[in-house]
Amino acid sequence: MARPPICRCGRVRLWAREVQGPENSQQIADWYSLSHIVHGLLFYGALRLVLPRLAWGWRLVVAVGIEAAWELAENSPVIIDRYRAATMAFGYSGDSILNSLSDIACMMVGFVVARRLPAWGSVLLVVALELIALAAIRDNLALNVLMLVHPVDAVRVWQAG
Template sequence: MSEAAGGNRRGLILLLCGLAIFVVTAIVLAAMGQPWIAPDGTIRLWDSGAGTSLHLLDWYALSHIIHGFLFYLLLWLVARRQSLGVRALIAMVIEAGWEILENTPWVIDRYRDVTVSGDYVGDTVLNSTSDLAAMLVGFYLAARLPVWVTVVLAIVLELVAAWVIRDNLTLNVIMLVYPIDGILAWQSGG
């Protein structure tokens, strides 16, 4: 087999594995009881209101782009001998694992108990798979952009989300792991 044919075959296998991760994630989430789309039957490209985590994209997609930056860095540090495609698949498995964990009763209840997301019911399958795609966008950008641009972009995305919705990846992690009353008060508009 020629080198080009072998490369095309590896590329096809990676693509099929990536698609399988999307499909398996969707099936697992649906089996867990998460709805495929918003309960009202609508599908929106962007939702910044009460329908957060129900449609294709929302402000939290910015956090998932940053997940891609972070996964790229992590996998560059620990698996740089692997091809970019293999590292992307590993990142997809990690992100898919988070999407599944995020939609368990334990995490949903944790969000309700310690964050401003008191009415959070989990993500739709559509939103979770879109979050997975957003992570891939971040991973791709981190692979292509200079490091300093990726860092500045991550900071800008965090600041924009904090300004617009009073939440971002950093605040989300803090509030899930070690809730701080002052952050909760600020997020609540106080």
């Protein structure tokens, strides 16, 4: 899909702080990395319920497949255009390959952390990560899904500040 391997700026950074900046979704990590950790926490719980007899390592392989499929879909012209039209990602142009691979790694971190935590700990961590992102950038996984599926003008106005 002609995604750049790294940021078109030519630099590789650990963290891209600016959500509306040109390096968001281009560097190793950004505020949306939190939502990929949440993916891992949620995938672990869902796959443990749906495939309880499957070894956790194989459930991780399934989760990586799901996350990789999402990364491909997220970087398709249809979803990029939807993000631009319906969410606060007005100038979103897709992820760099580096960022997509990092997003998958973040999901894996969430999955492994969920394996070690009790269920209530995973729930608390999901809530905490969602609240941190909400406070920092007025966006998180829940709002992102809402705005992709059923955009709400009041949310879009609030997110724009």
